[in-house]
Amino acid sequence: MTDPVALQEATRVLEEEIKLAARPQTYVFIDLASNVILIKGRGVELHRIPIESWSASHPDQMMASYRLRERPPVSRRKIDPAAGAEQEPISLVDMPTTYTLLFSSSLRILVFSNTEGDPWQWTMQRGRAWWRRLTVWGNMLRTGDPTLSPPSLDLTVSHEHAQSLAWTVVEGMPFLIRRSTP
Amino acid sequence: MKRVLLSLWYVVMSLFLVTLVQSSGLPLSDAVTDQPAPVDRAGSQTLHARYKTLVKQLTQLMPTQPYILVDTARNHLYIKRGDQVLLDAVASTGSGTILDKPGDSKGQWIFDTPRGEFAVQSRLTNPVWVKPDWAFIEEGLEVPKSQADRLESGVLGEYALGFGKGYFIHGTLYTRLLGKNVTHGCIRLNDDDLKSVYRLAKVGTPIMIF
Numbered sequence: 001m002t003d004p005v006a007l008q009e010a011t012r013v014l015e016e017e018i019k020l021a022a023r024p025q026t027y028v029f030i031d032l033a034s035n036v037i038l039i040k041g042r043g044v045e046l047h048r049i050p051i052e053s054w055s056a057s058h059p060d061q062m063m064a065s066y067r068l069r070e071r072p073p074v075s076r077r078k079i080d081p082a083a084g085a086e087q088e089p090i091s092l093v094d095m096p097t098t099y100t101l102l103f104s105s106s107l108r109i110l111v112f113s114n115t116e117g118d119p120w121q122w123t124m125q126r127g128r129a130w131w132r133r134l135t136v137w138g139n140m141l142r143t144g145d146p147t148l149s150p151p152s153l154d155l156t157v158s159h160e161h162a163q164s165l166a167w168t169v170v171e172g173m174p175f176l177i178r179r180s181t182p
Numbered sequence: 183m184k185r186v187l188l189s190l191w192y193v194v195m196s197l198f199l200v201t202l203v204q205s206s207g208l209p210l211s212d213a214v215t216d217q218p219a220p221v222d223r224a225g226s227q228t229l230h231a232r233y234k235t236l237v238k239q240l241t242q243l244m245p246t247q248p249y250i251l252v253d254t255a256r257n258h259l260y261i262k263r264g265d266q267v268l269l270d271a272v273a274s275t276g277s278g279t280i281l282d283k284p285g286d287s288k289g290q291w292i293f294d295t296p297r298g299e300f301a302v303q304s305r306l307t308n309p310v311w312v313k314p315d316w317a318f319i320e321e322g323l324e325v326p327k328s329q330a331d332r333l334e335s336g337v338l339g340e341y342a343l344g345f346g347k348g349y350f351i352h353g354t355l356y357t358r359l360l361g362k363n364v365t366h367g368c369i370r371l372n373d374d375d376l377k378s379v380y381r382l383a384k385v386g387t388p389i390m391i392f
Contacts, residue, residue, distance in 0.1 A: 004226050007233060014236035021243045024299040026392050041299050041390040043240040046251060076292070079281040081322035089277030089363040092255050167255045168392050170297045 006033065006181040013178040016065050017043065020174050027065075027174040028165075030109075030153070032056070033181065037157070039168055047168065049161045052114055057136070058151035059179050066103035066175045072096050072166045095163035098125055103175065106150035113162035129154060153177070249388040250302075250351075250379065252369055254295045257361050259351070259369060261382050268382060271375035272360045276367045281320050291316045293366040300345040300389040305380065309342035309352065310335045316366065339373060341380040345389050351379060 001007045010033075020027045021043040029038040032054055039047040056062070075094060077087040097113035098121075110129065115122040136149040157165065248268060251260040254275040261269040276295035283289035313332045318325045326332060339353015354360070354370040371379065 001233070004229065007226070007229050011229060011233045011236060014233065014240060018236060018239050018243065021240060024301075024388075026298050026390060039392050041392075042388070043244045044249075044390070046390055046392050047253065074278065077279050079279050079320050081281075081320055087277075087279045089279060091363050094278075164255055168297065173297075 003181060009033070009179055009181055012063070013176060016176050020065060020176060025174065027176060028169065029176050029178070030155070031178045033178055037155070037161075037165065047164075049157055049165055051155055051157055053156045054154060056151070056153045056179075057149070059153075061151040062107065062153070062177045062179060064105060066105055066107045066177075068169055068171060068173045068175060069102045069104055070171050071169050072099040072101070074166075092160070092163045092167055095166040097159055097162045097166075098128070099162075099166060101169065101175075107175075108150055108152040109175075110152065110154045111162050111165060112154065112156045113159040114156060245388050247384075247387065248382050249390060250383060252295070252389065252391040254297070254363070254391060257363065259371060259375070259379070261379065269375065269378050271371050271379070273375075274354065274356075274360050274362055274364050274370040276365055277363050281316055284319060291366075295365070295367050295369060295391060296347070296349060297391050300349075300391065302343050302383050302385050302387045302389065303346055304342075304344035305383070305385060306342040306344070308335070308340060309338045309350070311338050314348065339371075339376050341376050343379065343383055351389075352376070 001010060017027075017029065017040075021040070026039060026041040026046065029040050030051075031038065032051070035051040035054070037049040037051060038045050039049075073096070074090060076090055079087050099111055101109040101111065103109075110132065112125045112129075113121075115125055132152070136152075139149055244264075246264075248261050248263045251262055252258070252273065252275065253260075257273050257275055259269075259271045259273040260267055277293045279293050281291045281293070283291065311334045312329075313334055315325050337355060338350070342350045342352040344350050349367055349369075351369045351371065353373055353376045356364075356370075357372050360370065360372060
């Protein structure tokens with residue numbers, strides 16, 4: 001690695017990752033420099049999700065590791081002993097493709113799925129992104145303080161990968177972000 | 183009024199342009215601002231050395247012995263040593279369904295396979311299933327008072343590896359359901375794969391589940 005700024009960022013992230021990898025847990029490593037989301041444990045890559053595109057606001061504030069407050073909502077089937085019939089299990093296809101991940105410290109990650117060939121989904125997703133920006137700008141105009149809006153990250157991944165990520169993440173799971181450098 | 187409408191139009195158009203840039207796959211410009219201050223040559227060397235030390239530290243945290251990896255979304259169990267895959271087995275993991283606890287308005291069981299890092303805590307041969315309360319309740323049966331009425335042999339296969347809180351890697355009679363999310367949280371394998379896992383895994387072998 002020759003770029004000193006990239007090296008600084010990589011070093012910072014490694015310091016954070018070592019803290020996470022020292023404990024028996026799995027964690028999510030979002031690498032914006034390589035456009036990939038990695039599910040990791042003990043520093044080992046367990047699963048890889050390619051990022052198709054991303055955008056961030058206040059990336060300068062994305063320095064710490066973050067703990068997921070709650071996983072995306074899942075519609076679970078309830079077993080009815082009286083009915084006797086077995087309930088359909090949940091699977092990847094039951095997972096949402098567009099959702100927001102909220103964290104214990106102020107960070108918001110919006111996960112979008114690729115909407116190629118589906119203008120309705122595209123409109124819905126862009127509408128959500130617009131609305132979020134409008135509320136952030138509204139807050140900035142109202143308070144005059146640009147730092148009041150929390151850092152946020154929009155990630156676009158494939159349909160299946162969005163579902164896979166929703167499946168994998170659990171409450172309290174740590175997230176780490178490696179920021180991109182110019 | 184006209185000026186207000188005009189301002190609104192500018193806001194909407196700028197949002198639209200931002201969205202177009204975003205949907206084109208390009209990161210927005212604000213994503214790459216506020217980078218750390220550049221470092222000088224001596225500082226760069228120190229940083230390089232620090233980086234190498236950290237990479238080494240992280241490598242030392244990686245398992246050196248075989249470890250078990252379970253992909254609950256795709257229902258696969260792997261045994262890996264470093265990057266080498268020693269076993270790739272089709273498994274069955276948690277169904278994600280829920281069952282209400284009778285007499286407890288807020289209590290319920292959620293049949294998920296737990297995610298995270300665990301370790302093999304016990305290795306059993308010819309395990310006997312001690313049926314928990316939910317196994318009776320979901321079938322609409324009375325929960326027995328006697329422990330002896332909970333025992334069922336021959337349903338877990340020849341081996342079972344416990345990894346805490348009543349969760350096991352074990353065999354199954356329902357091999358046609360392998361590859362599906364059908365269990366109450368345990369991880370099921372066919373007989374041959376179970377034998378391989380039993381042979382390769384020791385007490386303390388890490389189990390990473392995602």
